[in-house]
Amino acid sequence: MGFEGIGAAVKRKEDARFLAGRGNYVDDINRPGQVYAYIKRSDRPHARLKGIDTRKAAAAPGVLAVYTGADLAADGVGGLPCGWQIHNKDGSPMAEPPHPVLAVGKVRHVGDPVAVVIAETKQQAKDAAELLEIDYEDLPGVAASTDAIKPGAPLVHDDVPGNICYDWHIGDKAAVDAAFARAKHVVKLELTNNRLVPNAMEPRAAIGECDVTGNYTLYTTSQNPHVIRLLMGAFVLHIPEHQLRVIAPDVGGGFGSKIYHYAEEAIVTWAAGKLRRPVKWTAERSESFISDAQGRDHVTTAEMALDEQGNFLALRVSTLANMGAYLSTFATSIPTYLYATLLAGVYKTPAIYAEVKAVFTNTVPVDAYRGAGRPEAAYLLERLVDVIAHDLGFDRIELRRKNFIPPDAFPYQTPVALQYDSGNYQVTLEKALQAADFAGFEERRRQARARGKLRGIGVSTYLEACGIAPSAVAGALGARAGLYEVANVRVNPTGDVTVFTGAHSHGQGHETTFAQVVAERLGISIAQVDVVHGDTGRIPFGMGTYGSRSLAVGGSAIVKALDKIIAKGKRIAAHLLEASVDDIEFKDGKFTVAGTDKSKTFAEIALTAYVPHNYPIEELEPGLEETAFYDPKNFTFPGGCHVCEVEIDIETGTPKVVNFVAVDDIGRVINPMIVEGQVHGGVAQGIGQALLEHAVYDSQGQLLSGSYMDYVMPRADNLPSIHVGTESTLCTHNPLGVKGVGEVGAIGSPPAVINAIVDALRDYGVRHIDMPATAEKIWSIIQAHQPRMAAE
Amino acid sequence: MPQVTLTVNGKRHTVEVEGRTLLVELLREKLGLTGTHVGCDTSQCGACVVHVNGDSVKSCTMLALQADGASVTTIEGLAKPDGTLHPMQEMFREHHALQCGFCTPGMVMSAIDLVNKHPEGLTEAQIREGLEGNLCRCTGYHNIVKAVAAAWPLMHGKTMPAAAE
Amino acid sequence: MYDFAYHKPASIADAVALLAGDPEARPLAGGQTLIPVLKQRLNKPSKLIDLSGLGLNRISVSGNALSIGAMTPHATVANSADVQRAIPALAKLAGGIGDNQVRNRGTIGGSLANNDPAACYPAAVLGLGATVVTNKRRIAADDFFQGMFTTALEPGEIITEVVFPLPVEKAAYMKFAQPASRFALVGVFVAKGPAGVRVAVTGAGQNGVFRQREMEAALTARFAPDAIANIKTPPDQLNSDIHGSAEYRSHLITVMAKRAVAAAA
Secondary structure, three states: OOOOOOOOOOOOOOHHHHHOOOOOEHHHOOOOOOEEEEEEEOOOOOEEEEEEEOHHHHOOOOEEEEEEHHHHHHOOOOOOOOOEOOEOOOOOEOOOOOOOOOOOOEEOOOOOEEEEEEEOOHHHHHHHHOOOEEEEEEOOOOOOHHHHOOOOOOOOOOOOHHHEEEEEEEEOHHHHHHHHHHOOEEEEEEEEEOOEOOOOOOOOEEEEEEOOOOOEEEEEOOOOHHHHHHHHHHHHOOOOHHHEEEEOOEOOOOOOOOOOOOHHHHHHHHHHHHHOOOEEEEOOHHHHHHHOOEEOOEEEEEEEEEOOOOOEEEEEEEEEEEEEOOOOOOHHHOOOOOOHHHOOOOEOOOEEEEEEEEEEOOOOOEOOOOOOOHHHHHHHHHHHHHHHHHHHOOOHHHHHHHHEOOHHHOOEEOOOOOEEOOOOHHHHHHHHHHHOOHHHHHHHHHHHHHOOEEEEEEEEEEEOOEOOOOHHHHHHOOEOOOOOEEEEEEEOOOOOEEEEEOOOOOOOOHHHHHHHHHHHHHOOOHHHEEEEOOEOOOOOOOOOOOOOOHHHHHHHHHHHHHHHHHHHHHHHHHHHHOOOHHHEEEEOOEEEEOOOOOEEEHHHHHHHHHOOOOOOOOOOOOOOEEEEEEOOOOOEOOEEEEEEEEEEEOOOOOEEEEEEEEEEEOEOOOOHHHHHHHHHHHHHHHHHHHHHOOOOEOOOOOEOOOOOOOOOOOOHHHOOOEEEEEEOOOOOOOOOOEOOOOOHHHHHHHHHHHHHHHHHOHHHOOOOOOOOOOHHHHHHHHHHOOOOOOOO | OOEEEEEEOOEEEEEEOOOOOEHHHHHHHHOOOOOOOOOOOOOOOOOOEEEEOOEEEEHHHOEHHHHOOOEEEOHHHOOOOOOOOOHHHHHHHHOOOOOOOOOHHHHHHHHHHHHHOOOOOOOHHHHHHHOOOOOOOOOOOHHHHHHHHHHHHHHHOOOOOHHHO | OOOOEEEOOOOHHHHHHHHHOOOOEEEEOOOOOHHHHHHOOOOOOOEEEEHHHOOOOOEEEEOOEEEEEOOOEHHHHHHOHHHHHHOHHHHHHHOOOOOHHHHHHOEHHHHHHHOOOOOOHHHHHHHOOOEEEEOOOEEEHHHHEOOOOOEOOOOOOOEEEEEEEOOOOEEEEEEEEOOOOOOEEEEEEEEEEOOEEEEEEEOOEOOOOEEOHHHHHHHHHOOOHHHOOOOOOOHHHEOOEOOEOHHHHHHHHHHHHHHHHHHHO
């Protein structure tokens, strides 16, 4: 179907309800007899929990119950599980300390849940929580990963020596050492990747419910309800999956922070079982800041060995990754398999070795945030390449071109496990440079200087991996789950279609793009396709949405199910048309006997399947509904080039992005309008990371940027218009040829911004500036360095 | 308990509230108008913006009792009874100015007030500054700015004055 | 929020009586600071006395004064033709406080009574040498601000209007916004008018808004940006936090003051 199918910028189906104020987010849901949970959280980063006196709170007006960690333990409630086991260099498993739902023995970060009060109203629960008497013995805390590994540092978990969760490595150390030994040049860079707070605009919320037969329902703000059902049911509350339904209705953004199984989900579900009343909890934003998993927080040393001509010979990387106080669901995989495996980037560096120490601290747990590991890798590489150019006097663009993996080298095996199936980095680079008028930049720099501004331009040529993941590969690397996706396609008797997908949309527009895929394949309109997601009671199974996987994995599952539908339709058509099934062609919504005008429409076949009066009943079941599980053969590898132009106010140091170009190779584009929107949002978060956002802790673990009064969220006037271009070298191993677009903006943009800032400051002797590049940081550099006079 | 009488989306209501009940709590919990959202607790995010007597306000930073006698319009009250969307809603859809939809009601209400108050026209920079009270984490604001600019001529019934473009 | 009784008196006398009768009662102006504070449970008033029914939302110009009623919202001040004509810098300042929604509710009286050390209005009131009028007395700006969140107001005293002396020959306000809250990291109001040349600084001082007298002297001698380019405010009296060190704030005071002088000249 031409206009509404693949490649059409059709308007979104889901917008009608959102624009009318008829969305259905968790906090919009109210259940009969509902009561409210308020969670009392630790206000200190590290303390021994000597006792909790709940009596006054329990006696307060409207209070039904007060529970502590002891109550959960007494009932056999388990800890929150970690979904990915990493092994140390010596082969031993990582340290995996318990992660209780409510704190036991110690509190380990500000925000650690200590007790829950359940009352008839929200205000009563909150009022009563003030009556809890908690006896803490304060302990010294530690917030920075660099401090946590020092001898004598406070131990976050008493039985985890040195606060080391794991000490892991990848790559050929001997080959890298040898390359460094014979290298003409070695360039070294130390850099941090700043900790971020994801800040989906909808705060997390959950409602637990238990009916008289002991069947539970959990409404939750989740990106993957089946994963929550599995983890919470099997590991935490021991509820059989058939008695636990998890519904993630409209969800107001996730960016990773709503992947994980959180304590509050278990608390409301368990309490609903105890009280036989629906229990609702909604985070206040200040709670989100201290209880949603945060992102990034790497401290890294990177070194590149080069020959005289500037060819990369070897890369050596050493990273400290802050895990926070506990292991969040996928925390351990982020700085390892989603980070270090990306360190080849777009370059043919022949030898790479990376070691990563993951460290416990008295801070909020860290896990995937938009990009998850890949932004850290891209930032490291693209900063390092610019620093190499700076230190050794190479042209930064030529240096990139020289080291690109050439277009004819695919499939390309990197030295860090991944095999890229396709890509063309030259093309995206050239397109982006042209769109940004890179050639004309120096004139703009001169004009800006005349206005009292320092102007700079920065480029990043990034690569990422998404479409996670081949289950066997992931399993071999420590994943405790499969990473396939599931689709059920139900053709209704009148020929319209309901798709049940295990992917979850929380802004991505699946109800539209998935419908476009179905419409294209079946020759129907998108109005005839309904996409259902986010309900374990309706959808067979699924692994959810993260890592830009929805279309590459979830979409492939839909295509696979559609193939089965079409195959069955052909057999029904063959029967009706009295032809051999091999002679039936399906095109434009019609089953036709090849070379004839004998045909049946898709709707006729659907009706026949459900009204099988004239039907091959001996060989074929009635009905037209198929389920497919799709396990990807490989990751997908989007990449591209981002170009950023900034201006800096010399007197105050204030930076402003004045131009931004993103040209991304994301494989086949289903809906260009939605693709551009995804890139806009990702770039905004990347600019936010580079210039504005920072979760700042004091040395002990108090969060100093714990609200929108102190955490700098990008606003409309912080951002420029963003030029988006796309390029499509198709993915070779999935049926749609798609790669994924959800994260590219957040991955490619931060190094482009910082490269531009450093370029703007080139007369001030600056080699590197850490994110976020705030006005004061830039001003300090300007103060410290007199402009370097041009050679005369 | 005190009572508040107000008109919401053209309908008069008298509701019992506590002194501390916020306007947004009245709308969401007492009147079931859940289109107005709460995204923060420091009056920054703007997900809760509604119109009170024609001005955009943060309904999380106003007591229900302060709205006594007022006329309140929420996102649910914008479309015509036959379902025809307000031009701002229409342009948000046309320009893909929403993704997850959570900030959208507040963003639309703020944008309408902004356009209403600028009959002389709005530049891109003015639109961006005019939306500083509303946070969106999905769109990067790019398409929101386009949608607001596109709604201006529809709301004022004329083309945007060239000087303002 | 803790619960409280809500009252909306119709006269200043009633409002004063309600406040006088209960030390735990608090006046409520626009609520744009007070309500967020109450939501955090940082304050537990027994009663809130809503001042919006007292007829204090008004602006008038007489020969030598601009009077702004205490309950006039920022948006009204920003858009007032009278204010734009009499003191355009004041209209501009009001139009830069918070965001559109805050400006539709927040009031000049509420802002002054709260005296947030990073608020904009105190800089204008001090910089223009205005007079704060209450139900009891007239308080000169120099006497009104007494440190962060502290003013000369006595318990039960209500601001009714703020009187700005005219004609103002030159005035401008420059704000360097704290990037998250958008309050002033440093805001400088420079004016030349009936109260002489004044430079009032908000956002930076440990004790709230203050006058930069060294700059005032230099500008009195010569009202030009370069007259103050080398005047540094000692950092030891300035705030330091994650958004700006005292040294940076000190630097910004000079830069913002220069820019304000340039804009005013």
